[in-house]
Amino acid sequence: MRTAFVQTLCELAAADERVWLLTGDLGFSVLEIFRDRFPQRFVNVGVAEQNLIGVAAGLASSGKLVFVYSIANFPTLRCLEQIRNDVCYNELPVKIVAVGGGFAYGPQGYTHHGLEDLAILRTLPNMTVLAPGDPVEAELATRAVMPLSGPCYLRLGKAREPVVHAVRPPFTIGRAILLRDGPDVTLISTGAVLGYVLRTAETLAEQYGINARVLSMHTLKPLDEEAVQRAATETGAVVTVEEHSVIGGLGSAVADVLAARATSVRFAKYGVPDRLWHQTGSPEYLRGLCGDLVAVVRELLAKNDR
Amino acid sequence: MIAYSIPSSTELARRIRCHALRMAHHARASHIGSCLSCADVLAVLYHEVLRVDPGRPDWPDRDRFILSKGHAAAALYAVLAERGFFPVSRLSTFGDDGTQLATHVARHGVPGVDFATGSLGHGLSVGAGMALAGQRDGRPTRVFVLLSDGECDEGSTWEAALFAAHHGLDNLVAIVDYNKIQSFGRVSEVLGLEPLADKWQSFGWAVRELDGHEHTHISGALRAVPFTPGRPSVLVAHTIKGKGVSFMEDQLLWHYRSPDDAQLAAALSELGEST
Numbered sequence: 001m002r003t004a005f006v007q008t009l010c011e012l013a014a015a016d017e018r019v020w021l022l023t024g025d026l027g028f029s030v031l032e033i034f035r036d037r038f039p040q041r042f043v044n045v046g047v048a049e050q051n052l053i054g055v056a057a058g059l060a061s062s063g064k065l066v067f068v069y070s071i072a073n074f075p076t077l078r079c080l081e082q083i084r085n086d087v088c089y090n091e092l093p094v095k096i097v098a099v100g101g102g103f104a105y106g107p108q109g110y111t112h113h114g115l116e117d118l119a120i121l122r123t124l125p126n127m128t129v130l131a132p133g134d135p136v137e138a139e140l141a142t143r144a145v146m147p148l149s150g151p152c153y154l155r156l157g158k159a160r161e162p163v164v165h166a167v168r169p170p171f172t173i174g175r176a177i178l179l180r181d182g183p184d185v186t187l188i189s190t191g192a193v194l195g196y197v198l199r200t201a202e203t204l205a206e207q208y209g210i211n212a213r214v215l216s217m218h219t220l221k222p223l224d225e226e227a228v229q230r231a232a233t234e235t236g237a238v239v240t241v242e243e244h245s246v247i248g249g250l251g252s253a254v255a256d257v258l259a260a261r262a263t264s265v266r267f268a269k270y271g272v273p274d275r276l277w278h279q280t281g282s283p284e285y286l287r288g289l290c291g292d293l294v295a296v297v298r299e300l301l302a303k304n305d306r
Numbered sequence: 307m308i309a310y311s312i313p314s315s316t317e318l319a320r321r322i323r324c325h326a327l328r329m330a331h332h333a334r335a336s337h338i339g340s341c342l343s344c345a346d347v348l349a350v351l352y353h354e355v356l357r358v359d360p361g362r363p364d365w366p367d368r369d370r371f372i373l374s375k376g377h378a379a380a381a382l383y384a385v386l387a388e389r390g391f392f393p394v395s396r397l398s399t400f401g402d403d404g405t406q407l408a409t410h411v412a413r414h415g416v417p418g419v420d421f422a423t424g425s426l427g428h429g430l431s432v433g434a435g436m437a438l439a440g441q442r443d444g445r446p447t448r449v450f451v452l453l454s455d456g457e458c459d460e461g462s463t464w465e466a467a468l469f470a471a472h473h474g475l476d477n478l479v480a481i482v483d484y485n486k487i488q489s490f491g492r493v494s495e496v497l498g499l500e501p502l503a504d505k506w507q508s509f510g511w512a513v514r515e516l517d518g519h520e521h522t523h524i525s526g527a528l529r530a531v532p533f534t535p536g537r538p539s540v541l542v543a544h545t546i547k548g549k550g551v552s553f554m555e556d557q558l559l560w561h562y563r564s565p566d567d568a569q570l571a572a573a574l575s576e577l578g579e580s581t
Contacts, residue, residue, distance in 0.1 A: 038440050046472075051431045051465035058435020061421065062443075063366070082462075083426055086432055089422050090413055 001156040001192065002030050002099045004135040008142040010066060013038050016146070020059055024052045024070040027099075031069065049074050049144060053082035053094070060092035065146065071100040072114045076121060076153065087151045088124050095123075097154045101131060101191050102243025103283035104158035110280070112157065115272050116197040118190070119248025121153045122221040127220040128152035131242075133194025134164040137218050140171035148173075157192030164194050164216075174219045176227040178187045182211030184229035185297055189241045190217045193287075197241050200293045208298060220253055237266040239297055243287065246271040268300045288294050310360075310390055312353065315521050318388060321549045324396050324579050326382035333401025335409045339467030339548040339560035341381035343485040343518070344452060347543055350524040351450060352385045360390035361419040367445055370420045370436050374429020375454035375483060376411040382419070383407055391407065395554040400528035426458025430480060434470045437538075439477035448477045448531070456488035459497050466510070476532035480511070480540040483518065485547040487558050501522025503542050511540045518543025551576055 010033055013019040019139065020041040022036050029143065035042040041064075045052045056066040068075055075096050076083070088092045098114060105112035122129045128148055132141040138156055145152045168178045176188070180201055189197040194216050204210040213235055215227055231238050240251040251269030258265055270293050279287060312318045326341040352358075356369045373382045380400060385395045399405040400562055406415040410424030420436075423429055432495040433451035440447035457463055470478050471501050484502065503513045512533035516523045523542070533539045547561070548554030565573055574580065 023340055043438070043473075045469055046465075048462075048465035048469065051434070053468050054431020054462065054466065055435035055438065055469065056451075057421075058432040058437070059439050060435075061432070062436050062439035062447075064439055082428060082431070085422070085425055086428055159363070242538035 001132065001135050001138040001161055004138040005097065005142050005156060006034055007032055008139045010034050010037055011148070012143065012146060013041060016065065017041070018044045018063060018065040020064045020066045022052055022056050022066060022068045023270045024049045024074055026070045026074070049079040050082050053079040054086055057082070057086035057090060057092050060087070060094050061090065065093060065095070067097055069097045072098060072105060073114045073117060074098075077118045080120065083151070084124055088126060091150065093149055093151060095148075095152050095154060096182055097156060099156045100158050100240040101175070102157070102193065103156035103286040104192065106281055106283045106286050110276065113242070115245050116248070117153070117155060117250070118220055118242070118244050118250065122253065124151070126150040126209040126292065127221065128219070129155070130173070130219050131155040131191035132218045133189060133191060134161055136163055136168060137171065137177070137216065139181040140168065141218060144171055144173050155191060161192050162195040164198060171218075174222040174224055175223040177216040177218065178213070180212065180214040181234055182213045182227060184210045184212060185239060185301060186213040186215060186235045187241055187297070188215045188217050188228070188231065188250065188254060190220060191243055193241055193243050196287070198294070203294055204297060210297065210301065212297070217250060220250055223253050223257065225257045228249050228254050232258055232261060232265040237300055239268045239269045239270055239300060240295060243283070244271050245274060255287055266300050266303055268296050270296050310415060310425070312388060314450040315349045315353035315525065318385065319345045319521070320577055321388050322349055324574055324577050325387070327551070327573050328379040329380040329397055329400040329498055331566075332398065333409060334564045335380065335401050336562045336564065337377040337380070337409070337556065338564060339487070339554055340375060340378045340454065342549045342551060342554065343545040343547045343578060344378055344483045345381055345550065346519045347452060347481055347483065347524055348381055348385045348527060350521055352389045352393045354525060355528045356450065357448075358418070360418065363391060367447055368448040369447060370433065371489050372421045372423065372429040372433050372449070372451045373411050374423055374451050375426065375457060376423030377409075379407070379409055382411055383416070386416070386418040389418070392416070394581045426457035426464040430463050430466035431469070431482075434475060434476055436464050437470065437475040438473060440477050441473070442507050443473060448479065450479045450481065452481045452483060454488070455482060455484045455486065455493050455499060458482065458499050458502070467506065467509045467511065470538040474536045475538045476534070476536050478538040479528070479531050480538065482540065482542050483545050485545040487547045487556070487561065489561060492556060498570065505543070506540045510537060512537040513540050513542060515544065516571070517540040518523070518545035519549055527545055
């Protein structure tokens, strides 16, 4: 995803000289293609994320379209108040890009797991929050955020995610993408787990005869409330899937929409429980600690409270 | 250009102090001591240093000013109003319900404010970003950032200091309003900054120290930036918290208190004005 991002950004920068890229000394072997083509619009500010966001805000207030790049929690939580005050309060179109959302940096331990970013960033006023599901969506999301007049957060996976979209889907901020349709349950996915969610949907169909609708909810804010409502109405069961805390992320955003409905729906959140693990491992291993998605779906459908 | 007719920076500073006192009294707001300590620097900046045009507050080549010590907002609003960015009468809404003049610097709907502040340690980074844009675009823009001494406690201030020197931002000027009192007491007791000028120097800045109430000195220094070509400039302005009102000078209490009716009258009287 990071390669899709930087290649797309180079294209955008070639067409629009307001585009800048800032990094907090991360992106080695990734960002060089931008730096070498546009040295006057590239800055490595060093390992100083508060300054990274402040400088980005200053550039943006001078008319620049600034993309800020770092990994995991460094461009978000480390400098959250700069994002809140300098970027949001001053109404500046700074685009914050974090590589390594969720468990992408699994073996590197808890410091490098991005598990609270979506919850926190989506509470900020006017902040658009995107978590594309594969490299194709990452490219489309990078293009889509260009004209935004306010701030945005783009949460990416890392590298070598499977390409889910064989053809480029229509991509609009705030509109979910339907990847698979089925009448029994809707799996709503955000971020780089999309490939895993689709594989799970295949397993559910092949082994259990459960035909799932799968939505890529690449935009958490503004949320596609209509797609959530339709999923509830048409499939009667909704499961959200994210590599993120079960508190405050996609699951909570979808629950807000469902709770406002007059009719009931079966609903489950699949994500990272509110606890610490002191063992670590690959993204697949860590996802396993969050439970078995197939089992979550089957248990939900076994409930008779519809 | 909107006509600007205040005869001297000292008269402008006097008016800033009077407005800030009335505003603090009206809003029962804190931080009058912080407003009074930087009134002279603000007056010199807006009287004769900053290239700004109240008729075109968004003029791209204007100089930028960031009040990083956003708690002195009353003083900034006062100087902007006196300079013609908005009517002086608007100052009386300071702190009111529904006002856009928050007691920390707001930008939205306040012409002349380049950046909203209030949390310490943010302004120098933002100023560095503005200066970098100006430098790389070859624009004449200069950026002035007024810091408190207390916010030199913030690590982010020093991140920005490293950055500005590394990039040779000689269109960036920091001014430290060094009144020696921060929120809980004397700077020397809370978290000492000395040797402050040496710290800036060692970070690669060109430094001058002066009396932050002497207009000719402030003016001379700020008209001479950059002090060294290729380096950002910092003015360590030794000031007195509460300057200009005898009973507020150098008193921690006036970081928090707002003057009552009698204190306002006494303060204005000292400044040659009646209530």
